[in-house]
Amino acid sequence: MATLLDPTARGRVILVGAGPGDPGLLTVRAVEALKSADVVVHDGLIDPRVLDLAPATAQRISVAKQRARHTLPQESINALIVAHVKTGAIVVRLKGGDPFIFGRGGEEVEAVRAAGLPVEVIPGVSAALGCAAGAMLPLTHRDWSSAVSFVAGQCKGLSEQDWSGLAGQGRTLVIYMGVATAEAIADKLMADGVAPDMPVAVLERGTYADARALRTLLADLGPMVARERVKSPAVIVVGEVVQLADAEDKLGNWARAAEALA
Numbered sequence: 001m002a003t004l005l006d007p008t009a010r011g012r013v014i015l016v017g018a019g020p021g022d023p024g025l026l027t028v029r030a031v032e033a034l035k036s037a038d039v040v041v042h043d044g045l046i047d048p049r050v051l052d053l054a055p056a057t058a059q060r061i062s063v064a065k066q067r068a069r070h071t072l073p074q075e076s077i078n079a080l081i082v083a084h085v086k087t088g089a090i091v092v093r094l095k096g097g098d099p100f101i102f103g104r105g106g107e108e109v110e111a112v113r114a115a116g117l118p119v120e121v122i123p124g125v126s127a128a129l130g131c132a133a134g135a136m137l138p139l140t141h142r143d144w145s146s147a148v149s150f151v152a153g154q155c156k157g158l159s160e161q162d163w164s165g166l167a168g169q170g171r172t173l174v175i176y177m178g179v180a181t182a183e184a185i186a187d188k189l190m191a192d193g194v195a196p197d198m199p200v201a202v203l204e205r206g207t208y209a210d211a212r213a214l215r216t217l218l219a220d221l222g223p224m225v226a227r228e229r230v231k232s233p234a235v236i237v238v239g240e241v242v243q244l245a246d247a248e249d250k251l252g253n254w255a256r257a258a259e260a261l262a
Contacts, residue, residue, distance in 0.1 A: 011038075011084070011085045011086070011087060011088045011089045011090055011091065011117070011118075012085060012090060012091070012117065012118035012119065012120065013081055013085050013090075013091040013092075013093055013108075013112050013117065013118070013119050013120070014033045014037075014090070014091070014092050014093070014119075014120045014121075014122060015093045015095065015099040015105050015108060015109065015119065015120070015121045015122065016030045016033050016034065016092050016093065016094050016095065016099070016122045016124065017030065017095060017096075017097060017098040017099050017103075017122060017123050017124015017125070017126075018030070018042075018043075018046050018047075018050050018094050018095060018096055018097070018124055019096075019097065019124045019125040019130060019207070020096070020097055020125060020126070020127040020129075020130030020131055020206050020207045020233075021045070021047055021096075021130070021205065021206065021207040021208045021233075022047070022130070022207035022208065023047050023049045023050050023053075025124075025125045025130055025207060026050065026053075026124070027122060027123070027124065029122050030122050030124065031053055033092050033120075033122055034050070034053040034054045034092055034094070035053060035054070035055065036090050036092075037054045037055065037058045037090055037091070037092040038057075038058055038059070038084075038089035038090045038091065039058060039059045039060075039061065039084045039089050039090070039091045039092070040054045040058055040059070040060045040061070040091075040092045040094055041061045041063055041077070041080060041081055041084075041091060041092070041093050041094065042060065042061070042062055042063070042093075042094040042095075043062075043063065043064060043065070043094065043095055043096045044062060044063075044064025044065065045064075045096050045233055046094055046096060050094070051094075054092070061080070063077050063080070074104060074107060077108070078107065078108055078111035078112075079111075081093055081108060081111070081112065082111060082112060082115045082117065085112065085115075085117045086115070086117070093108060095124070096124075096127070096233075097124055097125070097126045097127045097130075098123050098124045098125070098126040099121055099122075099123070099124065100121070100123070101126045101127075101128075101150060101176075102150075102152050102176050102177070105121065109121065126150075127176065127206065127233065127235055128150060128174040128176070128235055128237075130206050130207045131203035131206025131207065131211075131234075131235050132174075132203065132206075132235075132237065132245075133207075134203070134206045134207050134211055134213070135201065135203050135206070135211075135213035135245045135246055135247055136244070136245055136246040137201060137203070137213070137237060137241060137242065137244060137245035137246075137247070138241055138244060139172050139174065139237070139241060140172065140241070141241050141244065144170070144239070144240045144241045144243075144244070145170055145171060145172045145239055145240065145241045146170055146171075147170070147171045147172065148171070148172040148173075148174065149166040149167075149171070149172070149173050149174070150174050150176065151163060151166065151173065151174070151175055151176070152175075152176050152177050152178075153175040153176065153177050153178025153179075153181050153182075153185050153236070154176075154177035154178065154180065154181060158181060158184060158185075158188070159184070159188065163188065163189065163192060164192045164193070167189055167192075167194045167198070167238045167239065168193070168194055168195075168198070169240065170240070171239060172237065172238070172239035172241050173189075173237070173238040173239060174235055174236070174237050174238075175235065175236040175237075175238070176235055177232070178234075178235075178236045179202075179225060179230055179231065179232050179234050179236075180232075182202075182221050182222045182225040182230075182236065183221070183222025183223075183225075184222075185221065185222075185236065186200075186218050186219065186221040186222050187222075189218060189238065190218060190219065194218060194238070195218070196217065196218055196219035197217045197218070197219070198217065198218040198238060198239070198240075199215065199216075199217065199218075199238075199239065199240060199242035199243050200215070200216055200217060200218050200220075200221050200236065200237065200238050200242060201213060201214065201215050201236070201237045201242040201245050201247050202214045202216075202221075202224070202225060202228075202230055202234055202235075202236050202237075203234060203235050203236075203237065203247075204230050204231065204233070204234040205233060205234070206233075206234075206235070212228075212230075212248075213245060213246060213247035213248065214228055214230070214247060214248055214250050215242055215245060215247035215248060215249050215250065215251075216249070216250050216251040217251055218238065220250075220251050221236070224250050224251065227250070228250060
C-alpha cells in the first residue's frame with residue numbers, strides 16, 4: 001500500500017451502514033466491504049463483532065462522537081478519509097444505522113468527490129427500522145398510520161424547527177437523538193397541537209440483548225425518560241401505532257403502583 005506521501009496514489013472509500021447494533025443485520029455487501037478494507041474509520045457505537053469482520057491487518061480508527069464533545073470535527077473526519085484514500089487504500093467509513101439518515105454521509109460523499117476520488121455507499125438498516133422491528137412496532141399500518149417522518153431531536157435551534165403536521169392522528173413521527181431533549185420535544189409537539197395523551201414509545205438499545213421498549217403518553221415523555229434513566233442510543237416514536245408495540249406501559253405501571261400505596 002502506498003504512503004500518505006504519495007499524492008498520485010488512488011484508492012476508494014466505501015460508506016457502509018452498520019445497522020442499529022446487531023451484527024446479524026449487516027447486509028451481505030457490507031460484510032464484503034469490511035473484508036476488503038485496509039482502513040476502517042468507524043463510529044463509536046459499532047459492535048466489536050462488526051469491526052472484527054475487517055482483516056486483522058486493517059487499521060481501525062475511531063471517530064466516536066458524544067453529546068457536546070466530538071473526538072474530531074466533521075471537517076477533520078472528511079480530511080482523514082481523503083488522506084487515507086489518496087494512499088491507494090480501500091477505506092471503509094463504517095457508520096451506525098444508515099449513512100444517509102442523520103449520519104452525515106452526504107457531507108462525506110461531497111468531500112471525497114471534491115477530492116476527485118471514487119466513493120461508494122452501501123445502505124444499512126436504520127435505527128428506526130431495526131428498533132421498531134425488535135419491539136413489534138409497525139411504523140405504518142393500514143388502520144393506524146399512512147405516513148411516517150424522521151426528525152433529529154438534538155439539532156441546533158430545536159424550538160425553531162417546524163414539525164407541525166408530522167405527528168398526530170394517522171401519522172407516525174420517529175425522533176432520533178432525542179433522549180436529552182425529551183421534555184422539550186414533548187412540549188414542542190403539544191404546542192403544535194398534538195394531543196397530550198398521544199401514545200409514545202422510547203426504544204432503547206434496539207436489536208441488542210438488553211434492549212428496552214417503554215410506552216407512555218406524550219405528556220409523560222420527559223418525566224418517564226428521567227424516571228427510567230433512559231440512555232442513548234434510543235429512538236422515540238410518537239403515534240397511534242405505539243399501541244401495537246411489545247412495550248412496557250410505564251405510565252400504567254406507575255399509576256397502579258400509586259393506587260396500591262394509596
